[in-house]
Amino acid sequence: MTTIAWFDDLAVGMQFKSGEARITAPDIKRFAAEFDPQPMHLDEEAAAKTFFKGLAASGWHTASIAMRLLVETRPFGDHPIIGIGGGVRWLAPVRAGDALHLEGEIESLTPSKSKPQGTVNMKWTMYNQDGQAVYAFTPMTIVPRRPDM
Template sequence: MDRHYLEDLHAGQRFGSGTMRMDEARIKSFAAEFDPQAFHLDDAAARGTIFGGLAASGWHTAAATMRLLVDGEFRPAGGIVGAGFDELRWPTPVRAGDTLRVECEVLEVRPSKSRPDQGIVKLRTTTLNQHGQPVQISVGNLIVLRRPAQQ
């Protein structure tokens, strides 16, 4: 199935992704532009922080998660269009050399009351490192198109 319409989705469905390796140069480059804090930019400075070493920005982890989602198995009709998050956590820092993957689970599917051509899917997305440790957990609400009526 190329795209998932609202009618194709139900609570309990799970989807996966490929992998992405996080390297030191990209961690520092992202941080330099978007989150220029020492623990994202400098190995020596990062050792003296709560991270104990260089750690990717949570926002870099979120961006990597988005890329893995777009390239992954969960392919909602209309694209991955967010309507907001109920939860977003970074329980474990991402380190240079980590390989990330995404697992998502449909938690709820509901048709829109005001827009008959779409609905909302509540999705838990867990980004894991190569050790199976969660590095990001989010629960988000996505707008998903309904299957067009046959003409």
């Protein structure tokens, strides 16, 4: 994968792929206990009686995993990922034992007319080990322009 240093190095259609994150039942329960304490995220027996028919990661846990994978992928080089909005979709439950990865593509690039930066619109999809899409998000991010631009 090419390391990107500036907004000016990006192109529509560029694709990125992350490494992998493995999910465990203790991970699911730990996150849920602190941030989303619902039965389907905390207890196998209670979860079996829910819509999910078993222990499932919180959607916000899934989003947090996606963010970690995105940061590790470094699509904008050393620059931080500064979000200014976007959309999310939870497509399938994330379960203990899943191995997740992200695939992303740049959909549009808009240079600022007044600031030394640009806005990048991407589509990211997270897949499990079976190739099933479990989560999608479309962040809009700010990336600095090359200083000499």
